[in-house]
Structure formats: structure tokens, C-alpha cells
Amino acid sequence: MSVPRVGAEPPRPRSWIRAYVAGLVALDLTAALLAAGAGTAVRFHDALGAPSTAPYLYLFLLLPPVWVLFVQLGGGYERRFVGLGTEEYRRVASAALALTAAVAIGAYAAKFDLARGYLLVTLPLLLLGSLVLRYVRRKALHRRRALGQCMSGVVVVGHRVAAAELIRCLRARPHHGMRVVGVCLPTSDAGEGDAEVEGCPVVGAFPDAADAAALVRADTVAVLACPEMDGAELRRLAWRLEKSGTDLVVASALMEVAGPRTTIRPVAGLPLLHVEHPELAGARRVAKGAFDRCAAALALILLSPLFLVLAVLVRAEDGGPVFFGQTRVGRGGAEFTVYKFRTMVVGAEALKAALRPLNEHNGVLFKMRQDPRVTRVGTWLRRYSLDELPQLVNVLRGEMSLVGPRPPLPEEVARYGHDVRRRLVVKPGLTGLWQISGRSDLSWEESVRLDLRYVENWSLTLDIQILWKTWSAVIRGAGAY
Structure with a gap:
């Protein structure tokens, strides 16, 4: 099959990309102006207009174009990173770090006594403002792309x-x-x-x-x-x-291995791809465990009034127990009892066998969109994942993590293949890639792929990103039934 040859003239850049980048420049200028103004107002609120503050007026005018220049040099406006989020933010943060170093070196070389209070307010606000404004613009871009635009x-x-x-x-x-x-x-x-x-x-x-x-x-x-x-x-x-x-x-053939684990290693003139093993033990796992338990303890304290309200609603539905305990499989195949707010009628497990022919999932999971066992309150709890909140106790006890693969049932694990058992090398999570990617709408194969991707690439930074995105997924209620 042949394709007619066409001219080799470089195509003109997409107009939406030019407009998007121009908008980023405007946002960065705005963030710099606001940060410089806030820094001046906070540090010199009692001496505005005095001769000693005159140099800071020049800084107010100079900072915006200098900030845009540093972001440009750091690659913050490159077309290939448009709308990517993490990489875009990393480049902006690197530009802020470079600007901080440049300001410090420049002030020292010019023998200018730059007020430390001004810097402590201006530069963090500059970075925060740029990141927040870029985040808002990126979300607007995502909404347009959902409509098929800007592709x-x-x-x-x-x-x-x-x-x-x-x-x-x-x-x-x-x-x-x-x-x-x-x-x-x-x-x-x-x-x-x-x-x-x-x-x-x-x-x-x-x-x-x-x-x-x-x-x-x-x-x-x-x-x-x-x-x-x-x-x-x-x-x-x-x-x-x-x-x-x-x-x-x-x-590459290593589709599920993230960038931080891969580096190019030149050997004998050949660019070989070096793949680091995932860090499943050691200091990073200890840090993750400490973060999980501290965050779970704080969440249990802050959410205790909500727990009381939900307990009353569940009990008032049919007079049954508030909590539901179920055996799940954790790290290394160890079994534990997971806790949830009860969302089904009493004796729901006994009815499962009769409903199995109506299973809407194509794997080892059992899922029904209109499960007759789910109570009215339970439907609402499931939609917003409120029934999962008692699992914070499992996190506090060290049986689960805030982020990880979905905790499976023993009968599901019994049907695992060799590759799928890789999910059990880390603790199961209260949320995970499966939670922010569709929940019950995912196929079994897609759910496994996401869990394995998390196992291969987990980090505390990834956990924080997933926790942040979980709020959006829960509020939308997509894939919850």
C-alpha cells in the first residue's frame, strides 16, 4: 500500500498551541506582578513611598519579564509539555530555584542588601501563583479536549x-x-x-x-x-x-515502567536503556508507612463527626449493624479483616450465589450496576466512596496503605495467574490508580494493569498525586456502584 508523496515544507504550528503558550506567558507575568506587589506590601507596609523602598519599585517592574525569561530557559513553554502537568510543574519549579539562586548571587555581586523578608514572601508566592494558575488553565484545556478540541x-x-x-x-x-x-x-x-x-x-x-x-x-x-x-x-x-x-x-517493550526507573546508559557507542529495580523495601517503605499512619490518624480525628452521622444513617436504614467486616488479602498473601460502612442488606453474602449469573464484570470480580442487595443509604455511600472510610483503621493498624492496589478477596487471589500475584508485593490501598481511572467501570484486565503499574513505579510523590486526584474522582462519582 503506497501513500502519495507530499512536500517536505514544515507544517505551520497549531494555532491553539500558540494561543495556549501565550496564555501561559500572561499567567506567569500576572503571578510575578502579584508576588512582587505582595512582597513589597508585606515587608514595607509601614514605609511605602520612602526613598529606601525605591529599588523595590524597579524590582516590581523587572521581576515579571525576568521570571518569564527563566521559565523559557527552563523549558516551561515547550510545546511537547503542554498540558502534561507533572513535567510542566517540575520545569516551573526548577526555573524558580534557578531564579532564587540568580537573585542571591546578583545581590551579593552588586553588594545590594536585599531584604530577606521580601524574598521569603515574593519568591514562594511567585512559584505558588504560577503553579496554581497553570493548573487552572490545564484543567480548562482538559475540558476542551474532552469535547474533541485542542488535540x-x-x-x-x-x-x-x-x-x-x-x-x-x-x-x-x-x-x-x-x-x-x-x-x-x-x-x-x-x-x-x-x-x-x-x-x-x-x-x-x-x-x-x-x-x-x-x-x-x-x-x-x-x-x-x-x-x-x-x-x-x-x-x-x-x-x-x-x-x-x-x-x-x-x-518501549517496558510500557508500564515509569521514567525515574529508566536511564540511557551509553555502552560501546550504543544507547542502552538501564532499568532500575523497584524499591519495595528499605527507607522509602518505612517513610511511606509513617506517612500512611500519621495521615490516617489525623483523618480519623478530623472525620469523627462525619463517622457519627454516617453510623446513624446506616443504622436507621434497617436496624442492622453499622459496620461490615470482610476477609481480604494483603501484602505477601496475609489475610486481614477490612472494615466498611455496611451498604448492603443483612445476609447479602448468602444472596451472592443466586446473583452470580447477572455479574457484569468480565473477570474474577463480581459487580452489578443495579445490585438489589444495596440499600438506599448504601447507594449514596458507594457513589461517594464514604463506605470506605473505616479502612483508615486498617491503615492505622498497618494492614493497608492509603494508596495501593485494590484489596482482593481470598477467592479472587486463588484465581490469580503468576503475573497478577505481583499485586501482593505491596500493601493494598484505600485508593489507587484504579480509583482515579474509572473504578468499577474498568475491565478486569485494565484494573490489573493499573495495579501492576503502581507496584512497578510507586513512590511517595506518586501517592500524593493519586490522593489529590482521588478527591475529583470521588466527587464525580463515576464508576461507583
Whole structure:
């Protein structure tokens, strides 16, 4: 299957990207002005207008353009990081650190006695303001992308099954801003069978990828791991895409291993990918355990009035017990009792066998959207995950973590395959990637994939990110039944 050749003139940048970056510049200028103004007002509130504060008026005018310059130098406006969140924020934080060092060195070199109180207010507010404003703008971008706007066109190069999986993944997560507009299959498959993959047209074979990308006006070519696209072929493809300015991204076979665990190690002139083992023990696990228990203890204290209200509602529903205890499997296969607010009628477990033919889940889990065993109060508790709150006691006892894989039932573990048992090397969590990615709407395979991704890449930073996103998932109530 051949694709007509088109001109090699670089495509014009997407107008929305230019507008988005211009908006980021305006937000950073605003954050700098507000921070400089706040720093001056706080430090010199009783001497505003005095001759000694004149230099700080110049700083008020100078800080915004200097801040934008540092963010630019730090890569905070690069198109490939638009809307990515963590990487974008890291670059802004690095620019703030560089600016702090530059200010300190500049003041020392100029022998200018810069008020420490001014710096302690201005620079933290500058960073916080930029991050908050960028976060708000990124969420607005995500809402537009959910409507199909502000998307980057992608041509996928890979085998049919792998391409279909990537297409489904990107469709389920439009906030990433990537929409597949074409697929290039192996030469032996490109001209045969279905001319579409998950509704996306097959636009050529592997050798046609660069021309196909230009033909469908794609911004990116994504190459999936396959033996046909070896180092030499990837290099040739990169040369062809260079002429049109089209981005090239390559998915390694280690799809679930995050960046911090992978580094490029040059050996004998070859760029080898070094993969660190996940840190499942040692100081990091101790720190995670301490964070979990302290946070759980604080949450139990603060939420005690809510616990009392929920207990009264559950008891008033049918006079049954407030709490429900169930045996689950924790780290290393150890069994423990997990606690929840009761959301089902008394004796619900005995009714499960009769309802099993109505199971709506395609794996070892049992899930029903309209489970007749769930009480009226229980439906509301499940929607907002309030029934899970007593598991804070399990976290305090060290049986669970705030973040981790879903705690499985013993009968589920008995049906685990070898790979799935990898979930048991860490403590199960009150929330996790499964919670912020769809909850009960996820298929069994997707749930396992997310849990394994967490095990392979866990860190305290990732835990905090998941906890932050859990609030949004709970408020939406999506996938809860």
C-alpha cells in the first residue's frame, strides 16, 4: 500500500498551541506582578513611598519579564509539555530555584542588601501563583479536549493488536491531547483484511509512515515495539520526519515502567536503556508507612463527626449493624479483616450465589450496576466512596496503605495467574490508580494493569498525586456502584 508523496515544507504550528503558550506567558507575568506587589506590601507596609523602598519599585517592574525569561530557559513553554502537568510543574519549579539562586548571587555581586523578608514572601508566592494558575488553565484545556478540541493528530506505527490497544487507551484519556488519525501496519498486513483499526483508517505500511503522517496532517508518529522497526529503521524514519517537523515517539517493550526507573546508559557507542529495580523495601517503605499512619490518624480525628452521622444513617436504614467486616488479602498473601460502612442488606453474602449469573464484570470480580442487595443509604455511600472510610483503621493498624492496589478477596487471589500475584508485593490501598481511572467501570484486565503499574513505579510523590486526584474522582462519582 503506497501513500502519495507530499512536500517536505514544515507544517505551520497549531494555532491553539500558540494561543495556549501565550496564555501561559500572561499567567506567569500576572503571578510575578502579584508576588512582587505582595512582597513589597508585606515587608514595607509601614514605609511605602520612602526613598529606601525605591529599588523595590524597579524590582516590581523587572521581576515579571525576568521570571518569564527563566521559565523559557527552563523549558516551561515547550510545546511537547503542554498540558502534561507533572513535567510542566517540575520545569516551573526548577526555573524558580534557578531564579532564587540568580537573585542571591546578583545581590551579593552588586553588594545590594536585599531584604530577606521580601524574598521569603515574593519568591514562594511567585512559584505558588504560577503553579496554581497553570493548573487552572490545564484543567480548562482538559475540558476542551474532552469535547474533541485542542488535540494533536497521531499516526500509530505497529501491529494491529498493539495499535488497537493504544487507540482505545488514548480515547479513554482524551486529556492527554492525542487523537489517532491513522495507522501504519506491517507491509504483509497493510493491504489485507480490515482497512480500519478501532475505527481509524489504515494509511499505509511501515515504510510509508512519514508520508502518511504528512498526508493526514499528523503532528506525531508513535512507533510501538515491534521487530520490524529496529534501530536502523527508526533512524531512517526520524530523518524523514525531521524534514516536516513531525514529532517521533517510541514506545518501549517496558510500557508500564515509569521514567525515574529508566536511564540511557551509553555502552560501546550504543544507547542502552538501564532499568532500575523497584524499591519495595528499605527507607522509602518505612517513610511511606509513617506517612500512611500519621495521615490516617489525623483523618480519623478530623472525620469523627462525619463517622457519627454516617453510623446513624446506616443504622436507621434497617436496624442492622453499622459496620461490615470482610476477609481480604494483603501484602505477601496475609489475610486481614477490612472494615466498611455496611451498604448492603443483612445476609447479602448468602444472596451472592443466586446473583452470580447477572455479574457484569468480565473477570474474577463480581459487580452489578443495579445490585438489589444495596440499600438506599448504601447507594449514596458507594457513589461517594464514604463506605470506605473505616479502612483508615486498617491503615492505622498497618494492614493497608492509603494508596495501593485494590484489596482482593481470598477467592479472587486463588484465581490469580503468576503475573497478577505481583499485586501482593505491596500493601493494598484505600485508593489507587484504579480509583482515579474509572473504578468499577474498568475491565478486569485494565484494573490489573493499573495495579501492576503502581507496584512497578510507586513512590511517595506518586501517592500524593493519586490522593489529590482521588478527591475529583470521588466527587464525580463515576464508576461507583
